[in-house]
Amino acid sequence: MLQKQRFVIRRSEESAYKNFLLYVEEIYKSTVIYPIKYIYDVPLGYFENLISYKKEDLKNKNLKEFCENQKQLYENKDGNQLCFCCYCTQSSIFPLYSKLKYRRKKLLCNKKDNNENVILTLSCLKKKAEKYHGFYVHKSSNFFMLNVTMQQFDLNNELFINRNVKNMRILKR
Structure with a gap:
């Protein structure tokens, strides 16, 4: 209940x-x-960039290393940004303990469009x-x-x- x-x-x-x-x-x-x-x-209202990556974009690279490289690229391009990786799971099961986390993943991983190909989203915030x-x-x-x-x-x-x-x-x- x-x-x-x-x-x-x-x-x-x-x-x-x-x-x-x-x-x-x-x-x-x-x-x-x-x-x-x-x-x-917070934090959705503060996003400067939301960049989605599909499996094809990785070209057989390690997911974590790929994201770290992309993170540094965007942070160095504009010193006033801070970027975070959101790894997308293929499971769309609603989590028991975090409606907030579910809503963020749904937004960041394009679940609302049923786009199952997105495996990583890089989100960049303006530093505050x-x-x-x-x-x-x-x-x-x-x-x-x-x-x-x-x-x-x-x-x-x-x-x-x-x-x-x-x-x-x-x-x-």
């Missing part, structure tokens, strides 16, 4: 956290929580100075307790872009 709830967290004007609209998914007793803005604007904050969620018997930490995340951090880590999400300051 899948339950979805939205919460608005209000803080004082002096707080670094002011107002956040959060989205909570509870799937089989695992809680995934993240800002709504993260789904739609914005900082994000992490928080943990604990499920009590009838409410969610939010434990905010002051750990910062950089928009240019590859872990932030590519991972949807269970029970830890990213907040914009």
Whole structure:
């Protein structure tokens, strides 16, 4: 059974956290929580380039090495970009724990067009100075307790872009 709830967290004007609209998914007793803005604007709204590669483009080269070479090519061409590899799997099974990751892969790997030939997408972001904050969620018997930490995340951090880590999400300051 899948339950979805939205919460608005209000803080004082002096707080670094002011107002956040959060989205909570509870799937089989695992809680995934993240800002709504993260789904739609970060990182998809920041992409400068989305380059798709098919098997023919690799010409029997190692997939990881090929992507690293393409990454460096685009990053060196414009020093204000940071690129990431998204490896496309042929399986279209909806993942249990990450609707966000599924939506990103669907977009990046052209699954919506049923183009099964795309095996790699290189996504390049403009470098930003914005900082994000992490928080943990604990499920009590009838409410969610939010434990905010002051750990910062950089928009240019590859872990932030590519991972949807269970029970830890990213907040914009």
